[in-house]
Amino acid sequence: MRTVTWQASGPAVQLIDQRALPAELKTLALTTVEDVAEAIRDMAVRGAPAIGAAAAFGLALAGQTSTAASSEGLWEELQSSAGRLRLSRPTAANLGWALDRVLQAGRQRLPEGPAAVRAAVLAEAQRIADEDVQVNRAIGRYGAELLHDGATVIHHCNTGALATVDYGTALGVIRTAHEQGKRIHVLVDETRPRLQGTRLTAWELQQLGIPFEIITDGAAGHFLRRGDVAAVLVGADRVAGNGDVANKIGTYMLALAALDCQVPFYCAVPISTIDTRLASGAAIPIEERDASEVLELELSGLPIAPPGARARNPAFDVTPARLVTAWITERGVLRPPFAKSLATALEGSPPWASS
Ligand code: MRU
Secondary structure, X not given: OOOEEXXXXXOEEEEEOOOOOOOOOOEEXXXXXXXXXXXXXXXXXXXXXXXXXXXXXXXXHHHHHOOOOOHHHHHHHHHHHHHHHHOOOOOOHHHHHHHHHHHXXXXXXXXXXXXXXHHHHHHHHHHHHHHHHHHHHHHHHHHHOOOOOOOEEEEOOOOEXXXXXXXXXXXXXXXXXXXOOOOOEEEEEOOOOOOHHHHHHHHHHHHHOOOEEEEOHHHHHHHHHOOOOOEEEEOOOEEEOOOOEEEEOOHHHHHHHHHHOOOOEEEEOOHHHEEOOOOOHHHOOOOEXXXXXXXXXXXXXXXXOOOOOOOOOEOEEEEOHHHOOEEXXXXXXXXXXXXXXXXXXXXXXXXXXXX
């Protein structure tokens, strides 16, 4: 079951509602662009590639439900819908990347009339979703080569099938290694405050039969120091051209501890997450979410802080490129200097293009 799909009969964007997991596996059928934007904002769908696919289908929804009789009218509506979707979450590069791709596909067909534009927009959104699964499988194949039989790895946040259209990036690497028969043990960072590790990664690993234990975020350093850990694996929300990685809050401290303990720190990242327009991580917009996520027990609304306590809640941090051992991409494992290795990797065609 894919995390994000197009439902032609609605038309609707169908999503697994990640807020309900692990208690309940339920889906949402969203029939307006505003519903899709709200689902992204409220993290019913989350994880950079899943956000990108949801936004792409959201734009397709705008096209399919528009009553515009001319290409120009439809184009205006698409642009305004893309603007609304773009504002839903700031950090994930895939959001803007997917919207730009869909808009570009529509723009090319403007002279042919609104029906051609609608069809092109939907086809591009579907292509983004399908490609994401292929990209993740390629990341999984390249990354699995870095994990030996019997390895214990630390994983942060959720980068699995739920964070993508299907399969996963960093968790996809673990999944491929497991499918290859390697015995991999995962220490799952709980990932305060939204607990994506405890709620989502643990749920996915359980479904897949991959052994794991949940640890508090602060315990990661302890296990690294003891020499129990072969690698740290994380995903990314946006990577700057120099290799700085914005990912779930806590990633930077994990990378520092990994370096101190000489444990490789791998970032599994689709090329679509790399924003070469940004010179460094300092230019990456960091989302600050509501303080209630810190002050209350996750999603339950139960207070855990004294009344009146204030909190800060940055959702992401930036890990400097110098702490990253390698990026695991669909074009291979790229090592520093990242700008150079990325340029070389982008020279060839994607591994699946010949098939
Ligand atoms: O706030 P979230 O849950 O959307 O954050 C997700 C992450 O930080 C992931 O590591 C990242 O998006 C990569 S998912 C393949």
